[in-house]
Each structure stands twice: as C-alpha cells, then as structure tokens.
Amino acid sequence: MKTKVSHILLFVLPALIFYTLFVVYPIGYSFNLSFFSWAGVGEKTFVGFENFKNILFGNFSEEFFNALWHSIYFFIMNSIFELGLAFFIAVALTSKIWGRRFFQTVVYLPNVISMVLVGFIWSMLLNPQWGLINSFLELIGLGNLAQPWLGQKETALTTVVMVNIWRNIGFYILVFMAAILNIPKDLFDAAYIDGAKNRKIITRIIFPLTVPTMQTLAILIFIWSFNIFDVVYALTGVQAGPFRSTDVLGTVFYRTAFGGLGSSRQDYGLGAAIVVIIFILVIPLSMVYANVLDKRSRGL
Amino acid sequence: MLRLNKTAKVTLFIVLIVYFFVVATPFGVLFLNSFKSMREIYLKPFAITESFSLDNYKQAWEKAQLGSAYMNSLIVSITSIGGVLLFSSMLAFMISRYRFKFRRFIYVYIITGLALPARLAVIPIYVTLNQLNLIDTRIGLIMVYIATGTAFATFIIKGFMDSIPIEIEESARMDGATPWIIYWKIALPLTKPALVVVGLVNFVNVWNDFFFPLIILSSRSKETVPLAISVFFGEFSNQWHLIAAALSMSIIPIMLIFFLFSKNFISGITQGAIK
Known part of the structure; x- marks a missing residue:
C-alpha cells in the first residue's frame, strides 16, 4: 500500500528516534570520544591516537591484553559447550523420550534469572567452607578435590566461565531444537527405511542441516563474549580478582570509565577507546547477522 | 527426530535426569538455606532447618x-x-x-x-x-x-x-x-x-x-x-542466611511468570535467533 509522507513519518519516527538517540548515536559518539581525554566534567582535551597507543602498546596494554585473552577464552569455551554440548542435548530432547516438555522447560529455567543473581547464588554454592560444591565432593569421597574455586588464580576464570554456561546454555539448546524440528520428517523416514543407524542420521542429516544455525549462533556467542560483565561482577567483583585473573573487557571498561577502587585511572576517553576496539571486532559481525536474518525473512 | 530403542531411551533419560539435578540443585539449596540460621548453613549444608521461620525473609525484605x-x-x-x-x-x-x-x-x-x-x-x-x-x-x-x-x-x-x-x-x-x-x-x-x-x-x-x-x-x-x-x-556479605532469603524473593516472581508462560517464551526465543 501507499500513503502520505506525513503518515509514514508519524509511524516511523518515534521508534527511529529512540533507537538512534540511545543505540546508534552513542556508538558513533564513542568513536569521537576515544580521541579525547576527559574526566567527565570540564573540558575535553584532544589527544589524537594517544588512548589507542596507550591501550595497545603503552602502560595500559598489559591490563588490556590480559582481559582480551580472557574474553577470547570465554568465546572458545562458550563455543565448545554452548554449541557442542547444547547440540547433543537438543538431539536428545527432540527424539521421542518420556518427559520431553518438562525437560525443555527445565533446560531454559536458569536463563530467565538475572545473570547477576545467578552469580550471587553460585558464589554461595562455591563458598570454600560450606558451599554445596565442596561439601558434595567430600560427601562422595573426593574431598581432596575441594578447593577455593574462585579464590585462586588457576581455577577462578574457568569457574566463572562454567557459571556463565550453566545459565546460558538453555537458550542454545532451544534454538537447536527448533532447527532440528524444522528438518522434514521424510528425510528421517527415508533414512530409516534404508536401514541407517542413529549415529549416521546424526552425522549425515541432523548435523549438516543445523550448520547454518550453528554459524548464526557462533556469531552471537562471539558478540556476546565481549559483552560479559555481570557474571564477573557478581562472582569476583569489579577488580576481577584474584589478581585480575577473571578480568574481561567489560570489567576493564567499567573500571576505566566509572572508577571503582584501585582502577589505574578513570577517563571517559580511555574507556571509549576500549569500547571502540571491541566495536571494531564486533560490529561487522552484527551487520552480517542482520543481513542473514533479513535475507531469510525474505525467503532468499 | 530420532527413533530410539529401549537402551538408548533409558540412557538418555538418565542423562536428562542428571541435567535436571544440575539445574535444580542450586535453586533447591538456595531455598533450603533461606530458612536456616547462619550456624546451620555452616554446619549442615544439606539439612533442612530445625526451626522453621520466615524471620530471614522479614529481615531481608526490610534491609534490602x-x-x-x-x-x-x-x-x-x-x-x-x-x-x-x-x-x-x-x-x-x-x-x-x-x-x-x-x-x-x-x-x-x-x-x-x-x-x-x-x-x-x-x-x-x-x-x-x-x-x-x-x-x-x-x-x-x-x-x-x-x-x-x-x-x-x-x-x-x-x-x-x-x-x-x-x-x-x-x-x-x-x-x-x-x-x-x-x-x-x-x-x-x-x-x-x-x-x-x-x-x-x-x-x-x-x-x-x-x-x-x-x-x-x-x-x-x-x-x-x-x-x-x-x-x-x-x-551484608557474610550474612548468608539473609542473602539467601533476599535472593529467593527476587527470583520467585520471575520463575512463576516463566512457568505460566513457558510456551510463549520458548517460541519468542527461538524466533529471535533463527527465523
């Protein structure tokens, strides 16, 4: 249908203005800010590429790359579990099995709880003296494995990663289930008539036909890996202890921009520069993702 | 959709039961702790409270x-x-x-x-x-x-x-x-x-x-x-009995909403990522 321009504007502008003002413009303005030094009040000082130099090569680089590797570690572990493990659970949940609907609900439950609250719940379970995890290990005779999971450098990051996966994996399972249920039933029937074993059906039918889903999810996992903040905040605090062993880009950014005890220095410009580096890694993929969805919705 | 024989069905069912416990135990322990005193939390992590009362909840509600x-x-x-x-x-x-x-x-x-x-x-x-x-x-x-x-x-x-x-x-x-x-x-x-x-x-x-x-x-x-x-x-970082009560109160409403509308949730989630 067609209509007057004034009508179009009436319908389009409200959403467009909000979205532009609080999503798009802040991203653009972050790029601008990254060339300044600014404490938030008073005059901004133009410093050119100084912030980036400082982050990539200067005295801030150690902190930055430490956190960057941790974010990448998040991405790798999330990919393995949230794609690998989730795939197999989804295969199980889409086969004819007793209690399917119930398990489907259970699987998604942690996802509706606020990440920061999930972190607090787990900090209780991981308490070195009386937490569930260590008590359980003692109960089954593995007491020598009990340890301060979040209190030592060697285990802290992986523990945080696991809590994150515990909460998020349900989303990936559900998406895989939807993809598997979308596969035409005839394919399965034909394969069974030809005498195919289940393992073959998984490797030759289910897996190849869920690869596009996996690709989309991998993009999302990548983007979201750089967005991580709440779980670290709740489990090991803004300082991402012990000794920054759980620091991720989200927490570095938070300390730089909004302070918190012991931050090396508080500066909006420096914080914006960190964000710009993340954006450069992530925005191209966001665009790829939008295009994929747009094409799919037009049936291409 | 896979067709499974008896053994596969039973094995997968057990795996899913284990999964259920991995999801449910943290919440279960949280609710248990929310009724205990500090002492009970330290000494008997798996036990049910000896003197049931909503006192933790009252205190946490006000303090938080x-x-x-x-x-x-x-x-x-x-x-x-x-x-x-x-x-x-x-x-x-x-x-x-x-x-x-x-x-x-x-x-x-x-x-x-x-x-x-x-x-x-x-x-x-x-x-x-x-x-x-x-x-x-x-x-x-x-x-x-x-x-x-x-x-x-x-x-x-x-x-x-x-x-x-x-x-x-x-x-x-x-x-x-x-x-x-x-x-x-x-x-x-x-x-x-x-x-x-x-x-x-x-x-x-x-x-x-x-x-x-x-x-x-x-x-x-x-x-x-x-x-x-x-x-x-x-x-109150050491008052775990109050923290447990506060956490319980903060997650119960959203859990109820989820159980009431889980179907709508699931369709929304899957549509958002993949059309």
Whole structure:
C-alpha cells in the first residue's frame, strides 16, 4: 500500500528516534570520544591516537591484553559447550523420550534469572567452607578435590566461565531444537527405511542441516563474549580478582570509565577507546547477522 | 527426530535426569538455606532447618528495601515494555504494509541492533542522559530500555505481520480509513500473539538487567531488584542466611511468570535467533 509522507513519518519516527538517540548515536559518539581525554566534567582535551597507543602498546596494554585473552577464552569455551554440548542435548530432547516438555522447560529455567543473581547464588554454592560444591565432593569421597574455586588464580576464570554456561546454555539448546524440528520428517523416514543407524542420521542429516544455525549462533556467542560483565561482577567483583585473573573487557571498561577502587585511572576517553576496539571486532559481525536474518525473512 | 530403542531411551533419560539435578540443585539449596540460621548453613549444608521461620525473609525484605525495589522494577518494566510495543509495532506496521523510500534501509538499520553490544556505548548514554537531566531517574532508564528493545521487537512483529493477509486492510483503505485506524483497529489486534511474545521476552530482559541501573541510578529509593540485591550483598556479605532469603524473593516472581508462560517464551526465543 501507499500513503502520505506525513503518515509514514508519524509511524516511523518515534521508534527511529529512540533507537538512534540511545543505540546508534552513542556508538558513533564513542568513536569521537576515544580521541579525547576527559574526566567527565570540564573540558575535553584532544589527544589524537594517544588512548589507542596507550591501550595497545603503552602502560595500559598489559591490563588490556590480559582481559582480551580472557574474553577470547570465554568465546572458545562458550563455543565448545554452548554449541557442542547444547547440540547433543537438543538431539536428545527432540527424539521421542518420556518427559520431553518438562525437560525443555527445565533446560531454559536458569536463563530467565538475572545473570547477576545467578552469580550471587553460585558464589554461595562455591563458598570454600560450606558451599554445596565442596561439601558434595567430600560427601562422595573426593574431598581432596575441594578447593577455593574462585579464590585462586588457576581455577577462578574457568569457574566463572562454567557459571556463565550453566545459565546460558538453555537458550542454545532451544534454538537447536527448533532447527532440528524444522528438518522434514521424510528425510528421517527415508533414512530409516534404508536401514541407517542413529549415529549416521546424526552425522549425515541432523548435523549438516543445523550448520547454518550453528554459524548464526557462533556469531552471537562471539558478540556476546565481549559483552560479559555481570557474571564477573557478581562472582569476583569489579577488580576481577584474584589478581585480575577473571578480568574481561567489560570489567576493564567499567573500571576505566566509572572508577571503582584501585582502577589505574578513570577517563571517559580511555574507556571509549576500549569500547571502540571491541566495536571494531564486533560490529561487522552484527551487520552480517542482520543481513542473514533479513535475507531469510525474505525467503532468499 | 530420532527413533530410539529401549537402551538408548533409558540412557538418555538418565542423562536428562542428571541435567535436571544440575539445574535444580542450586535453586533447591538456595531455598533450603533461606530458612536456616547462619550456624546451620555452616554446619549442615544439606539439612533442612530445625526451626522453621520466615524471620530471614522479614529481615531481608526490610534491609534490602525490596518493597520499593519491586515497585521500581515494575514501573520501569511495564512502562518501557508499553513504549517498546507501541513504537515498534507502529514501525513494523509501516514497514510490513506500505511501500516507501528507504523502507529496506530503515529495516536493516533497525535490526542491525539485534546483535549490537549496545550497553558498551554506555558512556555517551550517560552523558546524554546527564544533559537531559535524566541521570538517577526511572524515566532515563525507561528511555534506554525502549531504545534497546526496539530491534528485537520490530523484527518479531514485522515478521508476524508479513504472514497476515493484507486484504482486509486494503479494503479498509478503499473505504477511506486512515493508516492509524487500519493499524489500531485491524493490524494490531491480529498481531496479538507476537506482542505477547515480545512483551514477555522484554519483560525478562528489563526486569533482570543489572548494568544500566548500576550506571544510571544512584539513590537507593530508585533501585531495581537486581541492583538492590547487589547493594545488599555488598553490605551484608557474610550474612548468608539473609542473602539467601533476599535472593529467593527476587527470583520467585520471575520463575512463576516463566512457568505460566513457558510456551510463549520458548517460541519468542527461538524466533529471535533463527527465523
């Protein structure tokens, strides 16, 4: 249908203005800010590429790359579990099995709880003296494995990663289930008539036909890996202890921009520069993702 | 869909039962602890409390100021969802039903936001809100949520509208109805299932969000639930019996909503990622 321009504007502008003002413009303005030094009040000082130099090569680089590797570690572990493990659970949940609907609900439950609250719940379970995890290990005779999971450098990051996966994996399972249920039933029937074993059906039918889903999810996992903040905040605090062993880009950014005890220095410009580096890694993929969805919705 | 023999069925069933315990035990332990005294938590981590009372809950409710936190969370969630649903459905309606310049451009521009890490751009958001005098206000928070909810809402609602036949609307237009009448009287009622899904997904996102309240709000009287809990956690970091009670109270409402609407949730979640 067609209509007057004034009508179009009436319908389009409200959403467009909000979205532009609080999503798009802040991203653009972050790029601008990254060339300044600014404490938030008073005059901004133009410093050119100084912030980036400082982050990539200067005295801030150690902190930055430490956190960057941790974010990448998040991405790798999330990919393995949230794609690998989730795939197999989804295969199980889409086969004819007793209690399917119930398990489907259970699987998604942690996802509706606020990440920061999930972190607090787990900090209780991981308490070195009386937490569930260590008590359980003692109960089954593995007491020598009990340890301060979040209190030592060697285990802290992986523990945080696991809590994150515990909460998020349900989303990936559900998406895989939807993809598997979308596969035409005839394919399965034909394969069974030809005498195919289940393992073959998984490797030759289910897996190849869920690869596009996996690709989309991998993009999302990548983007979201750089967005991580709440779980670290709740489990090991803004300082991402012990000794920054759980620091991720989200927490570095938070300390730089909004302070918190012991931050090396508080500066909006420096914080914006960190964000710009993340954006450069992530925005191209966001665009790829939008295009994929747009094409799919037009049936291409 | 796999066909399984008996052994496979039983094995998978056991695996899923284990999975169930991995999910349920943390919540179970949390509820158990919420009724215990500190001493019982330390000494008998798996036992049920000896003297059942709601005292922990009363204390935690007052100390964490959960009453006002619930109120704030409700105000912020409901208002921002109303805004998202109204503005996004208007936009989705225009894009789905009318042909005009820049139509596709606007659509792709909006849905790029589906996967943008928008909250990283929080410094400019903070600066903008500051200029508008909206720092430490619920309105400021609501505006940010309307903006960050737009992409997902527009995507789902537009997709749903595309699948509704346009004939009724066309004949209404022949009879001289304005776009607003067509939208409000015909398109919107037909889109209800999508609105429910978007509303629920958004409600959970907003209700659970911790980052934006942490940055934007500073007075205790305006805290939303996750922020109130985190402040409480910091102040009473060793009072685990109170923390357990506060955490229980903060997750029970959202769990109830989830169990009531789990079907809508699941369809919303899967549609958002993969069409």
